[in-house]
Amino acid sequence: xxxxxxxxxxxxxxxxxxxxxxHCAVNGVLLADRKRYKDDKxxxxxxxxxxxxxxxxxxxxxxxxxxxxxAYCEQNKLIIAGYYHANEHVKDSSPNAITHKxxxxxxxxxxxxxxxxxxxxxxxxxxxxxxxxxxxxxxGKFKERNPDSITLDEQCLSAASGLLNQKVFRNMVDFDNxxxxxxxDWLNNHLNEVIEIHSW
Amino acid sequence: xxxxxxxLEEPAQLIQPLCxxxxxxxxxxREWREENLRNSEQVVEVGDFLMQRGLAGKLGDEVWPAxxxxxxAALECGRLELAQVCYKQLRRQFPGxxxxxxxxxxxxxxxxxxxxxxxKYHKILEEDEANSAVHKRLxxxxxxxxxxxxxxxxxxxxxxxxxxxxxAWLELANLYIAELEYGKAAFCLEELIMANxxxxxxxQRYAEIRYTQGGTENMELARKYFAQAAKLNPTSIRALFGxxxxxxxxxxxxxxxGTKSSKSENKKYAAWAxxxxxERYEALGQSEDSQLKALTATLDSLExx
Numbered sequence: 001x002x003x004x005x006x007x008x009x010x011x012x013x014x015x016x017x018x019x020x021x022x023h024c025a026v027n028g029v030l031l032a033d034r035k036r037y038k039d040d041k042x043x044x045x046x047x048x049x050x051x052x053x054x055x056x057x058x059x060x061x062x063x064x065x066x067x068x069x070x071a072y073c074e075q076n077k078l079i080i081a082g083y084y085h086a087n088e089h090v091k092d093s094s095p096n097a098i099t100h101k102x103x104x105x106x107x108x109x110x111x112x113x114x115x116x117x118x119x120x121x122x123x124x125x126x127x128x129x130x131x132x133x134x135x136x137x138x139x140g141k142f143k144e145r146n147p148d149s150i151t152l153d154e155q156c157l158s159a160a161s162g163l164l165n166q167k168v169f170r171n172m173v174d175f176d177n178x179x180x181x182x183x184x185d186w187l188n189n190h191l192n193e194v195i196e197i198h199s200w
Numbered sequence: 201x202x203x204x205x206x207x208l209e210e211p212a213q214l215i216q217p218l219c220x221x222x223x224x225x226x227x228x229x230r231e232w233r234e235e236n237l238r239n240s241e242q243v244v245e246v247g248d249f250l251m252q253r254g255l256a257g258k259l260g261d262e263v264w265p266a267x268x269x270x271x272x273a274a275l276e277c278g279r280l281e282l283a284q285v286c287y288k289q290l291r292r293q294f295p296g297x298x299x300x301x302x303x304x305x306x307x308x309x310x311x312x313x314x315x316x317x318x319x320k321y322h323k324i325l326e327e328d329e330a331n332s333a334v335h336k337r338l339x340x341x342x343x344x345x346x347x348x349x350x351x352x353x354x355x356x357x358x359x360x361x362x363x364x365x366x367x368a369w370l371e372l373a374n375l376y377i378a379e380l381e382y383g384k385a386a387f388c389l390e391e392l393i394m395a396n397x398x399x400x401x402x403x404q405r406y407a408e409i410r411y412t413q414g415g416t417e418n419m420e421l422a423r424k425y426f427a428q429a430a431k432l433n434p435t436s437i438r439a440l441f442g443x444x445x446x447x448x449x450x451x452x453x454x455x456x457x458g459t460k461s462s463k464s465e466n467k468k469y470a471a472w473a474x475x476x477x478x479e480r481y482e483a484l485g486q487s488e489d490s491q492l493k494a495l496t497a498t499l500d501s502l503e504x505x
Contacts, residue, residue, distance in 0.1 A: 022240075022241075022276075023238055023240075023276070025378075055374065055377055055405070055408070056378075057377040057378055057380060057412070058377065058408040058409065058411075058412050059408070059411055059412040060407075060408050060411045060412070060422075060438075060441065060442045060445050060446075061408070061438060061441070061442075063445060064441045064445070064498070067497075067498040068494045068495055068498045069494070070498075071493070071494035071495075071496075071497035071498050072493075072494040074497070075493060075494070075497075089343075089344075089346055091346070092346060096378075097379075097380050098378070098380075163214075166214050166215060167214075167215045167241070168214050168215060170215055170242075171214075171215070179437050179438050179441075182437055182480060182481060182484065183484060194214060
């Protein structure tokens with residue numbers, strides 16, 4: 001299994017999405033650099049696309065979202081390399097039937113994909129620790145990956161903490177928001193600069 | 201969080217404060233109450249604004265629903281002291297009120313003292329057995345404890361009695377969807393559609409459930425209901441996408457000249473929906489936009505030769 005590197009931008013967007021909807025289950029995908037994987041066998045996660053906060057278990061809008069994101073990946077030499085999921089209940093950080101369904105779909109395209117299960121209790125403004133645990137899907141079961149094989153960029157935690165404190169999650173756009181109003185940008189380009197400033 | 205860049209100019213505040221006057225605060229709170237939004241973090245900010253400046257009194261009679269709204273938001277955000285202030289005001293103004301008693305019980309839910317909360321709810325029900333809000337709090341306690349099968353069972357019982365409670369039907373549908381019980385979720389939506397045949401959201405949600413279930417019959421239903429949703433709300437992108445997907449699926453499975461709807465009919469529906477979607481995105485005026493390119497590629501790849 002390949003090593004994983006997580007960029008500040010992807011980590012921050014994941015955290016902001018979860019923070020925007022604290023009372024909902026949320027999910028999204030993580031995109032990795034295709035060349036880095038091909039050349040060095042490293043899953044270098046460079047982007048995060050938040051998907052839904054409503055009715056996560058339904059297929060049609062998920063298909064629409066994944067198709068559009070796939071097309072975006074094709075154009076930008078990326079690949080859908082991960083899926084993150086935060087459960088509704090604060091104490092529930094276990095994978096469930098929905099995470100299975102989506103991961104199977106993602107692993108069909110990229111068998112080194114991982115599941116990032118958010119531990120809701122770690123979603124604090126202090127951000128001392130990564131908010132997720134990472135799992136691989138092996139023979140239909142989720143097995144936690146060795147935490148040493150996952151490296152967060154050293155600015156991830158402080159950038160996420162800073163932007164949480166500044167309530168930047170209010171400007172976060174997920175695919176549900178986009179489907180309600182297509183002028184909203186599911187790539188969150190408007191946040192990239194802000195994240196950049198907070199991550200040097 | 202200590203400042204990390206004391207020497208440099210702070211960039212302009214990223215997020216503007218929500219209100220700068222008590223009138224703004226009053227209007228925002230009113231709008232959010234009317235839309236029944238669950239935006240606790242924002243309500244708390246507005247609540248703080250009013251309380252810290254002693255402006256709550258400016259709201260006149262509206263201050264009472266505002267206190268209730270801020271109380272609930274404060275509990276959600278763990279701001280017990282703010283909740284306390286609101287509660288005391290309400291208690292003083294409405295002594296003996298069951299609605300205020302319910303708020304007191306909710307405080308115990310926040311503290312995770314569910315036994316105490318349950319006791320208090322049952323006490324309210326002794327005085328007012330038909331208090332639907334309290335019945336629902338008891339179900340919410342099951343949910344809070346992760347007891348989803350119990351929540352589903354009790355919610356079903358509740359709906360036998362309070363069958364016009366749309367919020368409850370939707371909640372039950374969501375619980376079923378989370379358990380992958382799509383047939384039962386569909387039933388809930390059928391009840392909602394019967395009661396509200398003009399509501400495009402219910403048609404669309406029903407179609408999404410049927411689509412997820414899969415199989416030709418369900419796909420036909422999905423297409424029909426997506427089409428109805430699009431008819432009731434021509435601006436619904438979800439309905440258009442759904443119609444496109446369902447029609448494309450049906451067309452790909454059928455041989456020419458089928459029974460209910462033919463392959464060529466479905467291709468026409470799919471093409472129509474795709475055109476509507478394309479036009480909406482193009483109207484945004486960002487023709488080189490990567491999102492538009494992604495969309496075009498999507499529609500092409502999902503469509504059939």
